[in-house]
Amino acid sequence: MRMAELVMAVVMAVFSLYLMWKSAELPIGWIPGEGPGGGAWPFWLATGMLLCCIATVYRWARRLTPESRSEDVYMDSRAFKLFLLNAGALAAMIGLFHIVGAYGAIPAFLIFYLRFMGGHSWRLTGTFAVVTPVITFLFFEIALQKTLPKGFTDPWFEPIFDFFY
Amino acid sequence: MEILSLLLNGFAIAFEPLNLALIIFGCAVGLFIGAMPGLGSVNGVAILLPMTFLVPPTSAIIFLGAIYYGAMYGGAISSIMLGIPGASTAVATTFDGRPMALQGKADKALVAAAAASFVGGSIGVVLFTLFAPPLADIALGFGAPEIFALMLMAFATFVGLGGDDVAKTLFSIFIGLVFGAVGLDIISGEPRLIFGDIPGFFHGINFLVLAIGIYGIGEMLWTIEISKGNVVVSQASVSVRRIWENLVELTRTWKAMLLGSFLGYFVGILPAAGATPGSLMAYGFAKQMAKDPETYGKGNINGVVAPESANNAASTGAMLPMLTLGIPGSPTTAILLGGMVIWGLEPGPMVFIDHPDFVWGFIASLYAANLFSLLINIAFIPAFIWVLKLPFTILAPVIFILCIVGGFVPTLDMHDVWLMLIFGIVGYLMRKLDYPMAPAVLAIVLGPLAEPALRQSLLISGGSFSIFFTRPFSSVFMFIAIALLVLPLGKQALDARRRKTERT
Numbered sequence: 001m002r003m004a005e006l007v008m009a010v011v012m013a014v015f016s017l018y019l020m021w022k023s024a025e026l027p028i029g030w031i032p033g034e035g036p037g038g039g040a041w042p043f044w045l046a047t048g049m050l051l052c053c054i055a056t057v058y059r060w061a062r063r064l065t066p067e068s069r070s071e072d073v074y075m076d077s078r079a080f081k082l083f084l085l086n087a088g089a090l091a092a093m094i095g096l097f098h099i100v101g102a103y104g105a106i107p108a109f110l111i112f113y114l115r116f117m118g119g120h121s122w123r124l125t126g127t128f129a130v131v132t133p134v135i136t137f138l139f140f141e142i143a144l145q146k147t148l149p150k151g152f153t154d155p156w157f158e159p160i161f162d163f164f165y
Numbered sequence: 166m167e168i169l170s171l172l173l174n175g176f177a178i179a180f181e182p183l184n185l186a187l188i189i190f191g192c193a194v195g196l197f198i199g200a201m202p203g204l205g206s207v208n209g210v211a212i213l214l215p216m217t218f219l220v221p222p223t224s225a226i227i228f229l230g231a232i233y234y235g236a237m238y239g240g241a242i243s244s245i246m247l248g249i250p251g252a253s254t255a256v257a258t259t260f261d262g263r264p265m266a267l268q269g270k271a272d273k274a275l276v277a278a279a280a281a282s283f284v285g286g287s288i289g290v291v292l293f294t295l296f297a298p299p300l301a302d303i304a305l306g307f308g309a310p311e312i313f314a315l316m317l318m319a320f321a322t323f324v325g326l327g328g329d330d331v332a333k334t335l336f337s338i339f340i341g342l343v344f345g346a347v348g349l350d351i352i353s354g355e356p357r358l359i360f361g362d363i364p365g366f367f368h369g370i371n372f373l374v375l376a377i378g379i380y381g382i383g384e385m386l387w388t389i390e391i392s393k394g395n396v397v398v399s400q401a402s403v404s405v406r407r408i409w410e411n412l413v414e415l416t417r418t419w420k421a422m423l424l425g426s427f428l429g430y431f432v433g434i435l436p437a438a439g440a441t442p443g444s445l446m447a448y449g450f451a452k453q454m455a456k457d458p459e460t461y462g463k464g465n466i467n468g469v470v471a472p473e474s475a476n477n478a479a480s481t482g483a484m485l486p487m488l489t490l491g492i493p494g495s496p497t498t499a500i501l502l503g504g505m506v507i508w509g510l511e512p513g514p515m516v517f518i519d520h521p522d523f524v525w526g527f528i529a530s531l532y533a534a535n536l537f538s539l540l541i542n543i544a545f546i547p548a549f550i551w552v553l554k555l556p557f558t559i560l561a562p563v564i565f566i567l568c569i570v571g572g573f574v575p576t577l578d579m580h581d582v583w584l585m586l587i588f589g590i591v592g593y594l595m596r597k598l599d600y601p602m603a604p605a606v607l608a609i610v611l612g613p614l615a616e617p618a619l620r621q622s623l624l625i626s627g628g629s630f631s632i633f634f635t636r637p638f639s640s641v642f643m644f645i646a647i648a649l650l651v652l653p654l655g656k657q658a659l660d661a662r663r664r665k666t667e668r669t
Contacts, residue, residue: 005598012336019343022358026350035624038350038357041616045339045346052336064661065330067598074597079390086389087590090382090565094582102570110562118558132563136570139201146574 175525195235205252206236261468285474289481322449345612365580382589429475433482447475
């Protein structure tokens with residue numbers, strides 16, 4: 001945990017420096033007749049971020065924060081495996097949105113999570129994998145008229161929309 | 166006396182069968198739309214606005230007002246049940262509502278949210294009835310310096326919202342404000358902070374992307390880790406007796422309710438402010454003034470009551486400048502204003518004289534909508550609790566899907582969904598190191614309000630910060646903000662000195 005706190009503070013300090021540099025693409029000083037330049041607000045905020053990171057490193061060095069005194073592991077192997085499985089499954093689902101669309105990705109994610117991670121029956125898994133996209137479609141696309149990505153399945157939905165409109 | 170007679174006449178209009186049916190239907194629809202992550206009152210009112218052309222203007226605004234109220238109540242439901250704020254107005258409710266649900270007190274949190282919403286809405290509508298014109302005049306006197314000072318005061322309360330580590334809390338505020346600055350520069354219109362020239366950054370970072378990332382995905386990853394993947398989310402139960410007991414217990418939270426209601430109402434009146442800053446400030450002040458501030462964020466009921474009473478009072482307050490001055494106080498009232506114009510009504514002081522039936526019918530309907538929203542909300546609590554009893558391996562993927570769809574819907578851009586996943590993962594990793602995440606979410610909401618106010622103020626003063634200390638309202642807000650910022654730092658310094666003394 002102690003090392004993780006230092007790494008996070010250093011990474012965020014580097015990110016702050018990047019933000020300061022990126023903000024400086026627009027004027028960060030005073031422009032006569034216009035006031036503060038467009039980059040001033042994010043530049044000074046990023047400077048504030050950097051100062052906070054420096055304060056965190058200082059407090060870490062003096063062991064003032066609970067994390068800097070902790071001997072615990074930041075993430076044990078089981079937690080890391082669960083984290084990778086969940087974050088990976090989510091990333092895969094979002095990636096599938098681009099290819100097979102929401103109505104292909106959602107059932108695939110549900111089947112993976114309910115059947116293979118949750119160990120639920122095929123009956124329950126199948127029910128959720130069918131009902132969830134149907135409800136999502138009726139609520140978002142028909143009732144609220146918010147179109148979700150459909151990937152290559154887009155033309156398959158034309159008869160359904162023709163039916164409703 | 167004249168107000169009372171006008172109000173009674175308004176009640177006669179509001180309780181006409183058609184209008185009453187529209188109030189009940191609007192409250193129910195609003196409640197469900199508000200409970201959906203990614204959708205709030207603004208979506209509900211915008212989507213259903215075309216439907217109102219089928220009924221007379223008075224019935225139309227009564228219907229939209231009822232949706233607005235229902236959605237304000239509903240926003241708390243996903244905050245408490247799923248840990249995902251449905252709208253920015255319900256962000257603060259997540260801080261204590263979600264821990265309460267995880268402790269098996271979801272019914273208590275839901276009843277508290279509903280009752281606080283009712284009290285806030287009731288106080289708001291009474292203040293609306295009695296003090297509409299004078300309060301609108303005061304709010305109209307607020308310029309950019311007052312708005313910025315008010316925002317600074319809200320940020321100062323965030324320092325109190327975080328844990329004891331002021332540096333991490335300030336970092337969280339700053340990073341939230343920087344993310345709020347991504348997009349186009351509001352004054353010059355030039356692209357700003359467009360990382361990697363990715364087009365998705367041109368429309369800025371929607372607060373929901375950060376909020377759902379942190380409170381949806383990040384929260385779920387956190388829950389999965391601490392429970393080793395084997396959790397039943399909540400053991401909450403509900404019965405009529407338990408609801409009644411919860412309501413009785415709520416009488417102890419009257420201070421937080423009143424604080425939230427009055428603060429929320431006043432902030433709601435301010436043009437362009439709306440319910441979000443009101444609810445956040447109410448939470449911050451309730452925590453600052455509490456005898457047990459360390460219990461906030463861990464399931465303190467006052468942490469649900471204060472923001473919920475504030476956001477409902479503010480939603481009523483936001484209607485005041487809309488009706489009296491024609492200036493919307495929030496995005497939802499901007500759509501209501503548009504509706505009024507379409508119906509052929511010109512908002513402003515003359516609307517009270519030219520269309521008294523419309524105005525007073527609408528005001529009376531707010532009383533009714535408030536009551537029906539409470540009843541419908543409480544009636545559905547058993548259904549909400551049932552959802553919590555589902556096994557976690559069923560609930561988790563459903564919540565993940567709601568997060569993804571909820572993050573996509575506001576902008577219809579997959580870029581935001583990827584960004585949400587990144588925020589969720591980084592937020593989870595930072596949370597493990599005790600970085601408070603709430604201030605970042607609050608800052609991204611308020612940043613776009615604070616920056617133009619600061620830049621306009623400095624432009625007026627020729628670059629001098631004294632403008633914030635020479636105007637009566639802004640100077641008061643500035644001094645309160647400075648005090649709120651200095652107090653935690655002073656407390657930290659005193660604690661450090663005490664520890665040093667103890668060691669020696």
